[in-house]
Amino acid sequence: MKHVDDILPEWALGTLDAGAREAAERHLAECARCRAEAARLLPVREGLTALVVPVEPPPEVLARVMAQMEGPGRLARFADRVAAFFDLTREKALAVLESVSDPSAWMPGPVDGSELIPVEVGPAREGMLAGILRLNPGVRYPRHTHHGREWNLVLEGGFREDDGHEVWPGEEQEKSESSVHGFTALDGPACLCASLLEGVTSFEEEVASPA
Known part of the structure; x- marks a missing residue:
């Protein structure tokens, strides 16, 4: 469609x-x-x-x-949810959301066609890997196994999992320990996700190294 x-x-x-x-x-x-x-x-x-x-x-x-x-304030409606997601104050959550519009805030992501902004979380999320992930339209995140839980909150765009399930702006997805999945960014605006990772992941497919 x-x-x-x-x-x-x-x-x-x-x-x-x-x-x-x-x-x-x-x-x-x-x-x-x-x-x-x-x-x-x-x-x-x-x-x-x-x-x-x-x-x-x-x-x-x-x-x-x-x-x-x-502009930078387009994601402000998610401030309260992002604050709870990362255990931050609302002011810090707004700063994280505004940083999305700053090209210098981004670093190469884990796969080609992706970028990442690391996020320093609050005490309740201590020890977790956290960030804002951006996947360009059509970019596939290879199939992988979670050795720990993972949470994603879609802010813009969306993605489709290998089983056909789609996740859109404002929706959250939780993956349990030992779960396996891969997904692809939908056509349209780039997929922006707030992501939290507990533990590590192992990939069943080769992950291309960012340039």
Whole structure:
């Protein structure tokens, strides 16, 4: 199924032509993944729909909306959940989320097409490996076994496990000790996950070394 992530901002702003808008609405009626992303943009659409004059939103309004959707604060709605996830204060969680927009914060990830921001966790998560993982669309994370538990909270994009199960923004996934899985980032925006790892993992497939 071809998703509509690339036109959802225009859908939210009400700038799609009639045909594209109708096609997007039909797709949203059938695709739970895109509905989840559209729900994030719904307040923007409702705010703009309430504008009567002028019909076309002023340029400064559009600029502000786009900045909210694409800028450092776009993930702020997850601040409380990320704070609990990593055992951080809300202020530290916001700083972690804002760092996603800083290119210098990223380091090469464990597989080609991935990047990682390490996160210093609070006392309740002491001893765990923690970070924000970014997988580019279509990148596969090879099949591996967990020797300890793993938790993932999807912030943007999403991924599909080898069994077909998809995890979307706002959803959490927990893997138990000795569980085995592999997954692939979905098409659309890069998959951003807050991740916690207890113990280590062993790979059944070769892991390409980052350049």
